[in-house]
Amino acid sequence: MNYNTKSPWILHYDGSSCNGCDIEVLACLTPLYDVERFGVINTGNPRHADILLITGGVNDQNIPVVKQIYEQMAEPKVVVAVGICATSGGIFADCYNMVGGVENVLPVDVYVPGCAARPQAIIDGVVKALAVLDEKQNAMKK
Amino acid sequence: MLAIWIIRIILIVVLTPIVGGLLAGFDRIISARVQGRKGPPLLQPFYDVLKLIKKENIEVNKTYKFYVYASLFFIILTAVIMLMGGDMLLAIFVLTLGAIFFAFGGYASQSPYSIIGAERELLQMMAYEPMVLITAAGLYMVSKSFFISDMISQAVPAIVYLPAVFVGFVYILTFKLRKSPFDLSLGHHAHQELVQGISTEYSGRELAIIEITHWYESIIALAFVYVFFATSNPISHVFAVLACLVVYFFEILVDNSTVRVKWQLALKSAWIVTGVVSVVNLMIVSFFKF
């Protein structure tokens, strides 16, 4: 039995988002949604995190940051792209410095739609990510 | 006789973290309820640890992991000494050794965050250590022995003679349980400020060990509270356990209703409380009783 699904620790990184998706991510922690019910902890430390939640697209400046954060996380790890910006660059896609969605830099496991992504959708995305996490854990054992 | 001893030691080593983990789960539920949330299941701390054990082990350098195991070893030793009714002074010194090894781990992992965490850990030790020693001294004055088994077999509970020392001890218990306002060196809630201090570079199994060490520490800290209430009367042990629970509940409330303070205030306030209560209380005890 894997306990990843029972205790997903999340690291939240704000790429070049408008901050709309970020506050929705934090809304998940409020008493209304209370993701700690499922054992979710919002850590600030990549070494401790299982799930990397990225909001907003990637631009030229934060590519090394995003990569470094990802590399510092311990296996098994998954990436969840929250919001349209993280998926494709969204309304910022045409900006001169934008590279586009997170997938251009990291392997993204789950995409969460919405502008801004609703807390329900984010929680749903995290639950989907847990299935991927479980698979990766099983693959690690072999 | 020897067999009984060994069985008791094994029971202590196995049961202490289980009780400590349950207490941590209870803590998280109560904290969530205080904030108007439902909170995680009671067994959440165990799920966390079981998950961490299976995770990848990232190695920052060769030595920093050793300190976590050394710390765990000394903390277990403390738990065994205390719960077997051994010498309280010895227990306190071994406990300090465990804490120091933990701070070494912070220095050895070389991350700026963990070094800040380690420095704060040492400051915390400076803040709480005098009070721990004075607690032992006070208990000695009351029972004329440093052995915990003697301290808990007096006719009158120590709290009667040492109420102020008890208050001082509960004050520094916040340091020991790593609760706000004194969770300076590492805390589950110290996200953005110091990225979890000493534990910054630890991942996987070592993080699980840190968690388990903390469970032992919580029980050790509550064992001190227990000594204040237990007497030769069997009923008093029930009261002592109740007192531990009440104190722990109180600490959870304090944790949720305060914010982290600067180390200057933590150090000063701890020393002022220690100085005032210990001097007053120990003077009164030595004046009236002996």
Ligand code: SF4
């Ligand atoms: S998806 Fe919308 S709300 Fe989210 S970061 Fe982009 S623009 Fe903002």
